[in-house]
Amino acid sequence: MDQKKYFTASYLALFLVATIFLTTSSCDRDLEDPAGPSLIDRFADFESVDTLTASQNTVDFAAGGTVFFRAAFNKSVDWILRIEGMQSGAVKVIEGFDLRLDESNATWNGTATTPPLFRDEECMVTLSIPEEPSYGDTLMITSLSQRPLPTNFLVTDFESDPGANIILGNFEFKLVLAETGRRSDFPAVVGDFYYILTGNPNPDFNPFFLGLVDIKSSIAGNPYMQLPQASPSQIYFNWFMWHDASPHAMASVQIAVDSNDSGDFEDGQDAIFSSENNLMLMHTGWRHYSFTMADLGMTSDDVEKIVAIRIVLLSDHDNQPTPPLQVRFAVDYLTFTIGQPLSF
Amino acid sequence: MNIQIKILVLLGVCAILMAPQSYGQDGSALPTPKEEDKDAGVRFNGLGRTILRNTEIDGPVLEADPETIRRQVDGEFLLDLQINAQPNDKTEVQSILRLRNEFGGFFGAGMSVEVRELWARGIIGNAIKYHVGDMDIAMTPYTFYNFEEEGFVNNPAALEAQREVIYYEQFYGNGNTRRVQGTKLDFGLNFTHVLRDADFSAFIARVRGTDFFTIPSRYTSGGHMKFRTRNISDSLGMRADFGFNFVHTFDDLRSGEANTGIRNSIATFNWDFRLYQDRNTTVSLLGETGRSSLTETHDTLRTALFSIDDYFMDAGFKVAFREQKITVQGSYVDIGPDFFSIAAQSRRIDLQNERSFYDRLGPDQQRRRMSIFDLNRDNLMYTFELSDRLMPYDPRFSNTMPYGLATPNRRGARFGAEYGGSEDLVEARLDAAFMSEILGQGTEELKNFTLLRAAANLNAHQLLDFENKLRFTFGYQFENTQRGGVPVEQIDLMSNMVELGVEIELFKGFEVLVGGKYLQAEGNEYVPQIDRFNVVRNFPEGYEADDREQLLAVGLKYNFNPRAYLTMQYHNFQSRRGENNPIDYNLDQIFVIYNMLF
């Protein structure tokens, strides 16, 4: 080969090699997980590799303690860990889809999925896998204390005598006073006491409205609720409501604002904010509810002058039988939170 | 303006600028009167075809299925009239009008008239060719390529008649072309130094129309630049040919109300570097490498909803011995899991298409598995359209490369050897591929594929000094897929396919055709369910195979001349899955095809 052609050939070969190199050298594939769902997860028979255990048998939630659970399977599955307080009836459910339970996905800090809150009690922990009905594993742990809830903007938890800060409105005497008021007959959400309203609808006179209770802000120590300056959409009012699944009970939770700046709640003069729809109570036991001040149409000025919380017992008259049935509910742990609903 | 359109315009402008240098150009596409006289003419050609088929079914699958009719008779009478007008040697237009009447259609029922093909083309300045309308496009196997369907190695002549009909209907031309509708521009250049010549081509085609709501129009554009060098070394016969290829498929979001669309781009470089050539031997290095990208974008959000890109490389050698008529080649391939090339990976067989006969069977009216009988018979299973997701496939027929040479997620070696020519006593071909996945599917374990394909023709009349044709044909495919891991990950699927054919020409033009085809598949596999593009959504169920399919054919064929024949054949097909399976069935078919090109 003569020199010129030699160089031409060299350049071409170099060009070829360089092109291949340039095309492929910057092409390190960043291969991730295998494509598609795991075949083992999809098709392998389930096997339990490690049984359910807890990181500790007792846990002091009030001191910030946590407990986590361990278990392992041969494939990733949808698992459900259910913790139930043996006294309170509180329930915590942790769910996941994984190969194992460990600190990353099965840690419990004392919160409850379903109120009331756990207290110092024995708790039964159950691990189940819906797709594997034959599988189940349980263990017991002891909760030494209740996980404290935030008290910054607490209205009342009814643990102490409210005195004149609660005014019962028993209109047309439809409330059953023997079964109305601060009680501790069944577990409260926090502590021992709650406030229950029980009423017998009168079919002849306003069968819809049974009675109410006004809880003044002064129950928390000041005429107005001491809330930080924040958008009304960021200020939540939370409460727990108990119901016994009896039909036809409805509730309305309202906020009273001192519109006449008297410094006290004056029914008929102060503004009452309520949600458009009443709560139709169908559940059994305790349940958490919340709404924001903005949901009620309140402004920041209104928020600064909250003087009372009004809780009204209503009867779903249209659907009541004749004679109408008694209706009731209880409330506990009324509190404001900022930024998000109460986490319990 | 889209970048492809820019390139097209650029090429066009360059071509026009260079036109004054071109040979004998007259500066216009209009012919001179002399040229007009010389080449003016209208030609009428076309195809006439008659098919009459009687298909009967029986077997255990029908025992609890009183609804399925036991016999179907179908057929068609068809005339494709090709009108070709060439007013001068620089302009040509052609259309094919189809007149079709289904068997059993009377007084207009079942009759259709349609335009099957319409195009025009011309030459500008003796140098630049343009083409508008229907056209057949093929580029490289990784850019724009209508790769062969599975299930065939060396199909016996007895089974070819129906397949020829399918090929004609689906526009499967030579060179793995794909029929599209658009416009195309070609020109070439001759060089005086180093480079011998270069060919340039650019096209744009609409491959899907809009529904004016959610489906936007889809276009495929592309082109190539091919360069051929002069001999770099005369003594060695050294030469280095190379080319650049681009294909870009995109949705036009201005059409309809759709606001999401795809962009699929492939850019490759291919080469054929002849290292050595003498009178008998040629040694070449050849291959192709490139990248692809796929994005799904939102029109107003201007964000990529989905985006993948990957590369591939195919580098190999080829050695040809002219006198011995032997060619050997091999290559190493690495095609990324996310390499996505719509026009190269779209399959000819769409398993989701409903078949024209016995698509569902049995008391539950379950869909029949695709069979070698369907592959040979049913035009409705085939398509030439582009799919924007990896289409389903049947691993019994093709598991190593279900999407052709551009099958993504493959790495390994391919080998091939050829011997003889069609007129020799023996013509043979052997292909092998040893591949593995790059990315596991549902597991980190990788599948390993082994594919062997062998084909041979024996022109026995040469051996026996028989004056007419006596030809034996043979085809064989072995495919094995293995994967290790825990039992649920393990795969072991093996399939064998054998094809045997005999062609006996009793006297001039009159042939007796006998053919057989046998498929056996056994084992398990997981066939991914592709959500969209190449995303594996799920593995619906484990794919179990214990199948035996047998297709026997015998028939007579009379060739009136090389362009017209009449054939009458009997086919018997048996499908067996496992032992005494209630879904086993048999098919018997008698058909007559008269085919004439004129």
Add this chain to the structure above:
Amino acid sequence: MIEMSGISNVFGKWSIRLAIVVLGLLIVSCVQFKPATFYTGEVRVPPPERPERISRVVEPLIYKDDDRDVWGIEKDECKEVSLSKDIVQSGHSAIKLRWDRNAEGCTWAGIGIGWDGYVGKDLSAVMDHAAISMYVRTIEGRSFGLPFVLTLEDYSGGMGFCYTGNKYFERIALDEEWQQVIVPLADFDIETENLDVSNIKQLQIELQQSGAVYLDNIELIFHTPEEREPWLEEEKLPDPLALPVVLFKDEFINNNGWGLISDHCQRFELSKDDFAVGKQSIYAKWDATGDDCHLNQFGVSWNRWHPTDITPIIEKAAIRFQIKMIQSAAGEDISIRVGFEDYDRGTTHVLVQNSHSLSGLYGPQWTTVLLPLKLFPTDADLKRIKHLYFEFIGTGECYIDDIQIVAVDKPVDQ
């Protein structure tokens, strides 16, 4: 509208720029468009297979005894054609022809045979495999030619021709002994008059010039043309441009040197008295001053006297030789021209000068001379060089050795 380009994702902007640069380079370089045509491919029709017997495709017997399909057996101004019963090659009759195209009133002479009852005959399957065989003898004397034009005519008027030159004869000339004349069908010119070989009407024998022969047994026979042996086996020559080419080292390359002669003008001979390499050199002593001393040269062909195209190496090759002066004043140019001569006697030469000496001077020691080919004027046709020559002018005496054509980029041996 989304303007994101997929190509730019793939190769980045560089691919587009590269394409534009390449395109630009193509435009400015020496480039021409390829002529474009619609149909570049050629449909190859496979040649028909050779039938087992000619009779399978066509009646092979054109004439034997039976004259029913023969016309032109008559006497007219040009010819006298009759059937001969006594002189036959076989059978019982032959055709006797006597003709003179120069006779007065003669415009055309010939006969025709529409064999097989004038049916349309399809010769397409045998055109490449068959020949027309006929037996011919003169009526008297010898004839070195047979001025027949065999013409096949089809039913649409197309014709194919072949002149029956003596290359088809069995012997050198026709004489009074029967001999076979075989005219392959493949030699017929069927293009000029568009003969349709699938529908042949007749064979015409057009009579040219004048002559007198008997004709018998005309038939189609299988014929395979014999391979012609080349008269001369052409020697395969080495590449004359594969450098270096050693033109002289003890002897001339291939012994293709010339001019080593001694007379009163010169004394050119091989000498072992002194040499630069090997065992001998060329001794040259000359006196070209005499009026009758015109050719004081020696030279050599290095391509066995085949023309050599030296243009590919002009830029990179040189004539190199070693010289030792015996009669010459140190520092003077020496009176030697080195040149090339082409096959049209065109010459180009260079006068050897001091600057061509690697030592700068010529004297009584061996000195290497390097003459790059690019110094040679293009007076001769450098594509057809016959030989290299050394021409000696004036007077002088020297030894010359180791004459080579070398690549100039290689170091020169001292």
